[in-house]
C-alpha cells in the first residue's frame with residue numbers, strides 16, 4: 339500500500355516531535371516559543387494519551403500518580419516549565435517529614451547529611467552502617483572524562499555497608515538498578531565534577547552539600563496540586579501543537595528536503611514530512627528508528643538497558659502510619675517491597691481523610707514480578723507493608739496495581755560519552771535531535787531540560 343502523504347502548508351516550517359512524554363512536550367513548547375505562531379509543530383505519540391511515565395488517576399477520590407510523583411525543585415527546569423504554562427500557583431511542596439530505612443523489621447531514621455546516601459561524615463551514619471573512609475593517595479578520585487560505577491566508588495572509599503544499606507536503597511528508588519552498573523557521571527554528575535577536585539569522597543560530598551551563603555536552601559522537591567497530568571496537559575496546550583495520538587512512528591528517513599517518517603497502523607500507514615525531527619522516545623524505539631539514519635547513534639542507544647517496577651497503591655479509612663514520608667528497604671532485607679511512600683502524609687495537599695500509601699516493588703533482574711496477577715502483588719505488598727510497619731494493616735478501602743515494564747533506563751559507566759558520540763554522529767544529518775530519559779537523565783527536570791535543549795538546537799538550525 340502506498341502511504342498517504344500528510345500535506346503541510348507551503349512556506350511554513352514544520353517540526354515533528356516523536357514521543358508525547360514530558361520530554362517531547364517540553365520540546366514542542368520550546369519550539370513554539372522559538373519558531374513563533376506560524377510554525378507547524380506535530381507531536382506523534384504511539385499511545386492514546388500524552389505524558390508517558392507521568393500518569394495521574396482518580397484514586398479513592400484523590401488525584402494520585404501511578405508513575406512519577408515529584409519534580410526536582412532544586413534545579414530550575416521543571417518548576418520553570420510549570421510556571422511558564424500557568425501552573426505557578428499549583429506548585430506544592432512535601433511536608434517536612436523524614437524518610438526511614440527499614441532494617442531488621444524496624445523503621446529507623448535515614449541519616450541526614452548525605453548525598454544520595456553517601457555521607458559527608460562517616461560518623462553521621464555510624465548508627466546504621468559500618469563506615470570508614472579509606473586512606474587516600476592525595477590524587478583526585480576521577481580524572482576528567484573518567485567514569486566508574488557508583489558501586490565501585492562507594493565500596494572502595496567508604497565500604498560495603500554504606501553502599502548496601504544507604505546508597506543502593508536510595509538509588510533503587512530512582513533507577514531500580516544495580517549500583518555496580520550505574521555510572522557516577524550519569525547519575526550523580528555534580529559529584530563526578532567534584533571528584534575531579536577531591537581525593538576524599540566525603541570532601542566531594544561536602545562541597546556539594548555546602549549550604550548557600552545567603553540562607554536556607556529552597557525545597558528540594560515539588561509536585562502539582564491536582565496531579566502531574568496537569569503539567570502534561572498545560573504544556574501541550576501552551577505548545578499549540580498538533581497532537582496525534584495512536585500514531586506510532588515506525589520508519590525515519592532523511593530526504594534532500596528534510597525528513598520523512600512512516601507512521602500509524604501497519605495496514606493504514608501515513609507519511610509525514612518535516613523540516614526537522616525531535617526524537618523523544620525510549621532507547622529501544624529510538625535505536626530502531628535511527629538504524630537507517632545513523633547506525634552509530636542507533637548502536638549507542640540500543641545498549642541502554644531498562645529496569646521494570648510495579649507499584650501498588652492503597653487507600654485506608656483508618657490506619658496507624660508513622661509521621662514519616664515513607665521508607666526504603668535495602669535489598670539485603672530480602673523483601674519484595676523496596677520502598678513505600680506515605681503519600682497523604684508526604685503531600686499535605688492530598689488531605690488526610692483517607693490515608694494513601696504507594697508501595698514500589700522490583701529491582702533490576704526481578705522482571706518476573708510483573709507477571710504476577712494484581713491480587714498476588716497487592717497481597718504481597720500489603721503483607722510486607724505490615725511487616726515493615728510492625729503491625730497488621732486493616733483492609734484498604736481501595737487498591738490498584740500499576741506495572742511499568744522496561745521503564746527506567748540504566749546508565750552504565752561511559753553512558754555520557756556514548757551519548758556525546760551519538761550526537762556527534764547525528765550532527766552530520768541536518769535537523770535531527772535526540773532527547774529524553776534514554777539519554778540525558780531519568781528525572782522529569784532532566785527530561786524537560788533535555789527536550790528544551792533539543793528544541794533550541796533545532797530552532798537555531800532552522801533560524802540560520
Ligand SMILES: Cc1cc2nc3c(=O)[nH]c(=O)nc-3n(C[C@H](O)[C@H](O)[C@H](O)COP(=O)(O)OP(=O)(O)OC[C@H]3O[C@@H](n4cnc5c(N)ncnc54)[C@H](O)[C@@H]3O)c2cc1C
Nearest residue numbers: 357359360361384390391406407408587774775780781782
Ligand atoms: C514508576 C516511575 C516513577 C517515577 N518517579 C519519578 C519521580 O517521582 N520524579 C521524577 O522526576 N521522575 C520520576 N520517574 C522518571 C520520569 O517519570 C521519566 O524518566 C520521564 O517522565 C520520562 O519522560 P520522557 O518523555 O523522556 O519519556 P516517556 O515518558 O517514556 O515518553 C516517551 C513517549 O514516547 C512514546 N513512544 C515510544 N515509541 C514511540 C514511537 N515509535 N512513536 C511515537 N511515540 C512513541 C511513548 O508512548 C511515550 O509516551 C519515574 C518513572 C517511573 C516509571
